[in-house]
Amino acid sequence: WLRRTTHYLFIVVVAVNSTLLTINAGDYIFCTDWAWTSFVVFSISQSTMLVVGAIYYMLFTGVPGTATYYATIMTIYTWVAKGAWFALGYPYDFIVVPVWIPSAMLLDLSYWATRRNKHAAILIGGTLVGMSLPVFNMINLLLVKDPLEMAFKYPRPTLPPYMTPIEHQVGKFYNSPVALGAGAGAVLSAPIAALGAKLNTW
Numbered sequence: 001w002l003r004r005t006t007h008y009l010f011i012v013v014v015a016v017n018s019t020l021l022t023i024n025a026g027d028y029i030f031c032t033d034w035a036w037t038s039f040v041v042f043s044i045s046q047s048t049m050l051v052v053g054a055i056y057y058m059l060f061t062g063v064p065g066t067a068t069y070y071a072t073i074m075t076i077y078t079w080v081a082k083g084a085w086f087a088l089g090y091p092y093d094f095i096v097v098p099v100w101i102p103s104a105m106l107l108d109l110s111y112w113a114t115r116r117n118k119h120a121a122i123l124i125g126g127t128l129v130g131m132s133l134p135v136f137n138m139i140n141l142l143l144v145k146d147p148l149e150m151a152f153k154y155p156r157p158t159l160p161p162y163m164t165p166i167e168h169q170v171g172k173f174y175n176s177p178v179a180l181g182a183g184a185g186a187v188l189s190a191p192i193a194a195l196g197a198k199l200n201t202w
Contacts, residue, residue: 022049029078030096032150043134051126064112071104090154093144099136103129
């Protein structure tokens with residue numbers, strides 16, 4: 001019973017630490033008033049941290065499905081944050097919960113399909129996460145009803161005056177945020193995850 005208890009406790013500790021790692025990697029939620037300008041940063045940081053955290057997690061458990069479990073924890077955490085903002089009087093769409101679970105499922109699938117080969121999971125799964133996560137979240141953001149109106153009506157109290165949006169920001173800073181986010185995420189996810197796995201073996 002001690003071994004089993006320790007094993008489950010370790011799973012919880014790794015999941016919590018991986019969640020904190022992902023949160024501190026950059027914007028882990030989309031506040032509607034600044035969503036599009038942070039999209040590329042989010043795509044790079046979150047796809048990378050999802051792969052790093054999930055691979056680290058799977059190397060210790062060896063169980064396909066742990067990446068999806070990890071992404072589910074992140075999703076629940078973000079829904080709690082969304083609920084907190086909603087309780088403060090902000091509209092439902094003020095916080096957009098990112099989509100992690102489908103990308104994590106692709107990572108789990110690559111780990112399972114390659115017979116738990118960690119290097120294949122890093123290369124194939126990391127690339128799949130890097131390409132899919134920006135696309136899923138672009139679709140997610142497109143479903144928000146009139147984000148510009150919401151940005152003017154409900155500015156974040158922590159947002160400095162010089163950052164308050166004064167004109168339509170979509171497409172101003174990036175010609176193609178999906179292409180840039182997906183490309184950068186796919187390029188960076190696999191090698192950084194490989195480095196994490198290498199450091200873990202040391």
